[in-house]
Amino acid sequence: MAPPTATADSKNGANDYSKSAVKKVVEADQNGGNVSDEHALVLKTLRVLVADLCQQFKGGHPGGAIGMMAIGIALWKYTMRYAPRDPTWINRDRFILSNGHCCIWQYVYLHMTGFNDMSFDQLKSYHSDRADGLCPGHPEIEHEGVEVTTGPLGQGVANAVGLAMASKNLAATFNTPDYDIISNHIWCTVGDACLQEGVGLEAISLGGHWRLNNLTIIYDNNQITCDGAVDITNTEDINAKMRACGYQVIDIMDGNHDVELIVKALELSKKSDKPTFINVRTIIGLGSDVAGQAVAHGAAFKPEDVAQMKKAYGFKEDEMWQISQSVRDFFSDIVPRGKRHVAEWNDLLAAYGKQHPELHKIFVARIEGNTPDWEQYIPKEFPNKATATRAASGLVLNPIVEHVPNFIVGTADLTPSVNMKYNNMIPFNSPDLNPSTGPDGSYSGRYIHYGIREHAMCAISNGIAAWGRPGAQTFIPITSSFFMFYIxxxxxxxxxALQRLQVIHAATHDSIGTGEDGPTHQPLELAALSVDHAIKAKFTPSIISTSRHGIPQFPGLTSRDKVAKGAYVIGEDPGDAADITLIGVGPEFNIASSTADLLRSKHNLKVRLVSFPCQRLFDAQPRSYQRNVLQRHTSKNIPAIVVEAYTATGWEKYADAAVCMSKNRFGQSLPGPDAYKYFGYTADQIAPKVQEFLKRWKGGEVLRGEFEELVHREEYEEWDRGTRE
Amino acid sequence: MAPPTATADSKNGANDYSKSAVKKVVEADQNGGNVSDEHALVLKTLRVLVADLCQQFKGGHPGGAIGMMAIGIALWKYTMRYAPRDPTWINRDRFILSNGHCCIWQYVYLHMTGFNDMSFDQLKSYHSDRADGLCPGHPEIEHEGVEVTTGPLGQGVANAVGLAMASKNLAATFNTPDYDIISNHIWCTVGDACLQEGVGLEAISLGGHWRLNNLTIIYDNNQITCDGAVDITNTEDINAKMRACGYQVIDIMDGNHDVELIVKALELSKKSDKPTFINVRTIIGLGSDVAGQAVAHGAAFKPEDVAQMKKAYGFKEDEMWQISQSVRDFFSDIVPRGKRHVAEWNDLLAAYGKQHPELHKIFVARIEGNTPDWEQYIPKEFPNKATATRAASGLVLNPIVEHVPNFIVGTADLTPSVNMKYNNMIPFNSPDLNPSTGPDGSYSGRYIHYGIREHAMCAISNGIAAWGRPGAQTFIPITSSFFMFYIxxxxxxxxxALQRLQVIHAATHDSIGTGEDGPTHQPLELAALSVDHAIKAKFTPSIISTSRHGIPQFPGLTSRDKVAKGAYVIGEDPGDAADITLIGVGPEFNIASSTADLLRSKHNLKVRLVSFPCQRLFDAQPRSYQRNVLQRHTSKNIPAIVVEAYTATGWEKYADAAVCMSKNRFGQSLPGPDAYKYFGYTADQIAPKVQEFLKRWKGGEVLRGEFEELVHREEYEEWDRGTRE
Known part of the structure; x- marks a missing residue:
């Protein structure tokens, strides 16, 4: 069962990184391999180039970039299928730099291989003050040749798993026995950190489980992090761990020079029935005096060090930007090769179109972003029975998901709770998988069981969303879990959000309503509207927050048009202006409503009742509308009080007080209705508080702009005294 | 190198969980083992008890609790050293239920073994509406016999690693060749989820690296999660993975009945030189008709199912709470045994005190929570040179940490950046570790290299903080990283926070100031005060947020007393009341200050300048002080504008407008001063905005209570249009 290896397999994935061992490699590197050796010249040229690029503004991450140079040649020159002049060619291989701080390495190859935007002038903007530069400190999705924005460690490798899934899903959906329309491969480099971060480990486990053999993870194993040697903090057997997770493991012992062997390993990885992990030993900052040391990681070398490096490598000591024509020529075949790749694929697509015109039509629409008319699938009628908003959200979304294959739905092991199952649902999985329960696997499936891996679910979904062109909606991933777990x-x-990727997060079970709460009608207007907004929001993720428990509805008083304004008056006493405005938020609106009833009947107050489902939509309304709803500008000086079953943060802009939970408190383990009562969310408990506040308001004890929290339970204050001394 | 195993080692850690296999076990369980067999009777009694407990209020998680019953006997009856009548005995073994939803299992054993608080009446409060119940839906730290609050999966196993580290550290500090004062063991049960969650995987890797042989992880391997069989979403070789992470692995094939073998495995785990992972195959909901199925996980069984279970087990079908005296007697030795454990340890401690009086004194003080007088170590003078607040924070904290061993400091691989190194620092590590750089390991070390594992760092720190008695400060863990990574x-x-554990999070590099910014004096008052508050806050975690860049200081105008009020006036034009109040926040105060200068000199405005470092402290002041600082209550109707290099959320309560970043924007890769300029944070850019706002304020276009964001860059609006349709 031993996997194929390019070299002898090492037991624990580590190598000798002692000072003396590193010194030997550095000497061999400088003496051995002369400039007539093509690869040696390219390696030395690009290493010196990185040193220079970091030198000009005395900043950047030179060490990893220099250490990965041989990997770079193997990938960009020999292995990856891409087209520098057609960077969004849809069947291109995707490359993800999960160790994003090494971006200058990627920028150098984008420049050398002929990406239009990455001129030499642009390359030199690294760490400069150019706000329009294409070389930020971590790679950004907006720029040519960059598939996803990376930097926070572990995210990139999870994105890569998502990109590999997207390719598998499209291939399983559109490829035919005679035509492999989608045949790209996903390459992802990782450093030590991505193999330590939890999100990376979760995604790696899933990649192995799904047998994503179109994914190759290349480990830049330099055994150095900011704090020093990796073995200060990590001594696990990474190769054994990756095998346990279902990966083919290949070792490369000299990742500093052995381009041919790296190429062989990369090619081998494309023929595996598993994803592949290539453990490449490199030396950080090779060629520099600080080679193999942590200090090579995140700071420019000393000027004298750059000089010695140039001298040892046979370059002029005092000259920057020494790139010979022969090095330029070495990469000159990439642009024409890319054009050939694209032309061949276009021919393939045309032939496919003749053989399979229906599939071709759908495929092209999918790639171009003409999302099928999903609005027709929003149900016009709903069953007339008790419905929690989590169920309402499912009732609206699921028929759309069923009929529109752009959607791919995931859950972090909460299928029974989040209501995202749709008709004819097929789980995404390897066809080789025959689980002990449930159907056999299929890559054409669009329901993803992520297991209990929320972080990977969201990071992988970012990768899936990034597969298509910006705004094309080739994939619209949906994630689902309890709202709390989104933390x-x-x-x-x-x-x-930072990458403006469209992912819809369906977050159920908001706040303390963990029990059933006596539902009456269906709260579907809000669900339909939020789904509508989330699907139209091509350039942002959305979170749809829904309740576990059923919510009374107010037929006739609410409407989709009103909801679309973010907030609206739902009931106002006739005659004179009211004494108070009461704002209800989402599931708490019905509490505000019954409180209004009580204030009217028992306390003889005139109440304006406002439903306020969305601050963002309300902020987008003209000020005249906002004032009309809140009525805080009139000379009558009516206060507004918001009812929110959470802390009041964010409501200071719209109200003068909040019936809310203390910032010092968490919830309480109780059935839903009991929890609401425990925290004071009943009309009986709220009404006297409102009246008391109104008294203090009229007496000038609270002024507009001074926000009060009307909290029912403050027990933590006592415990918390230590912080208040 | 094969580890010792209690049974033959299985290759992949999985077992046969097919329907037919489960059925066979269920039948054997019901027929085999009769009530004269002591363990069989106890197992059946407690399984039925759990079914009844879930039945009474039709809620709870019966399946896992029932499946783990044999593990429970092995732990609570035979292996763990604890004292039910002295639940905070300091050398007790710690038990962590990382699969917290199975808490009814733990509650049953707390009751049976004689914990005072856990009366039968209390046991029956599970899933009831009792707000004072001791049986919430997940175990809570406030209750007897519960070491940490668990529930969000993966946290508990990380807490267990922290508890094991704390024991190791104390043992290495206080044990002598003749006296093992600290000799406890940490037991942690996990379900499938804790082995999938990233935070669990990070902590597991660290536990192996540190060779915490006082830690045993017991895997309740029932191969069922909410979504169904685990192999839908996970097919990794968990045993191989755990071995790769440095664990001894022991397999138990019949975890449903084989108490003796589980005990043997547990005992074996105490003799290992590594942490131990015991892979125990169980069947969820054994005895029920839904045994082995996902539906057994999180809902009460059907009444007829409970009846059949009772019948098959030889109990009366229609009677609840059938616990025979012989089952009670089975646990009757635990209370006296616990008393013996405590008495023996007290004798040991007394003898230790005679032999090692100095050590004894420090040890007792440490346990009782008499923290040494740390305030004496706050430096009285600081070097008179440029200082960023991250450096200031280190200058204040590090001498305290050096001299007060209660502190244990961690970093997620950012030692060179977070300034938390102290004199005579020794890293925490196994004495068997000889890393390739840095000193050899020692468990007495108090500087923790967490690697690039931020989530585990914080979860492990919670475990360390939970080791001592509440508020005793036996350990005060500090974590450190860039603020962004705390996400x-x-x-x-x-x-x-929920557990009110004192952990200090030192978060550096706040907001966009990523470059050097022309420092002048030391911003040390704020640093000293925040450290003071954080150390005194025994019942809450604190985050100290510091800047990367140097901050100008205002000697003479600021003081520790003023800072302690949260906000204070730092400069006011003489004569008539001002035209405007300008609020500066943290690193942005100096920008507000220079803007005030410009508004005075060029725009002829009178400006009140307020420094506002802490909302929480300001909220605790009397309203009269608050009004005096902000002056929003006077008839002159002066507006307040806050300068904050982040979104304005949270400032609506104190100001009428904010110079802030758009909620639709993230930062920009630029050197620090350029980033501030790019986002409009210079006096030149702010002053005209303030004047323009003042015009609109005077014209009634903005009213008090309507908060305006004065944003310099709104480019994302265009991209974002999709969400606004």
């Missing part, structure tokens, strides 16, 4: 994936959700 | 650990930081 595990905050970093990935942020990265999706 | 990776949000879930663990939240769990620390």
């Amino acid at each position: 595990y994936c905050a970093a990935a959700v942020r990265m999706g | 990776y650990c949000a879930a663990a930081v939240r769990m620390g």
